[in-house]
Amino acid sequence: MTDEEKQDVAVEFGLNAVDPDYQSRGIGTLLYNGAVRIAKEYFNAQRVYSYIIRSKRNQIEWCLRQGFMDTGRLVSLPPEVQLQAKVDLDELKVSVLTKRLQ
Numbered sequence: 011m012t013d014e015e016k017q018d019v020a021v022e023f024g025l026n027a028v029d030p031d032y033q034s035r036g037i038g039t040l041l042y043n044g045a046v047r048i049a050k051e052y053f054n055a056q057r058v059y060s061y062i063i064r065s066k067r068n069q070i071e072w073c074l075r076q077g078f079m080d081t082g083r084l085v086s087l088p089p090e091v092q093l094q095a096k097v098d099l100d101e102l103k104v105s106v107l108t109k110r111l112q
């Protein structure tokens with residue numbers, strides 16, 4: 011973590027999902043905008059973090075278009091989730107992205 015990151019009050023957005031039957035209708039964007047508003051207004055956050063499974067390139071690129079930067083850091087899913095995984099565990103590593111709020 012950089013020194014600048016360490017000084018900021020920050021809020022983390024976990025892994026989020028929209029019911030597949032309702033995807034691509036703007037709900038994910040509403041969720042994201044609402045989370046940023048709560049981070050600013052309720053938590054007085056100066057920074058937000060988003061965690062996205064590294065193989066979800068389109069979602070990482072979407073976050074980059076929202077002004078996030080990729081920290082280059084990767085974290086693992088909790089062991090109990092890994093135990094249930096039916097795919098390559100390396101693919102399940104989570105990219106950490108961050109954005110400084112205006």
Ligand SMILES: CC(C)(COP(=O)(O)OP(=O)(O)OC[C@H]1O[C@@H](n2cnc3c(N)ncnc32)[C@H](O)[C@@H]1OP(=O)(O)O)[C@@H](O)C(=O)NCCC(=O)NCCS
Binds near residue numbers: 039068
């Ligand atoms: C990512 C997800 C939450 C977006 O929800 P949605 O309602 O379909 O999103 P919208 O209709 O508002 O917007 C669609 C676009 O914005 C992106 N997007 C919107 N909200 C997003 C969010 N909160 N996080 C990441 N990407 C988001 C989508 O990836 C998509 O990008 P694309 O058009 O380049 O493919 C949804 O597709 C989903 O649940 N996916 C499966 C779970 C998942 O991969 N979650 C990501 C964390 S690992």
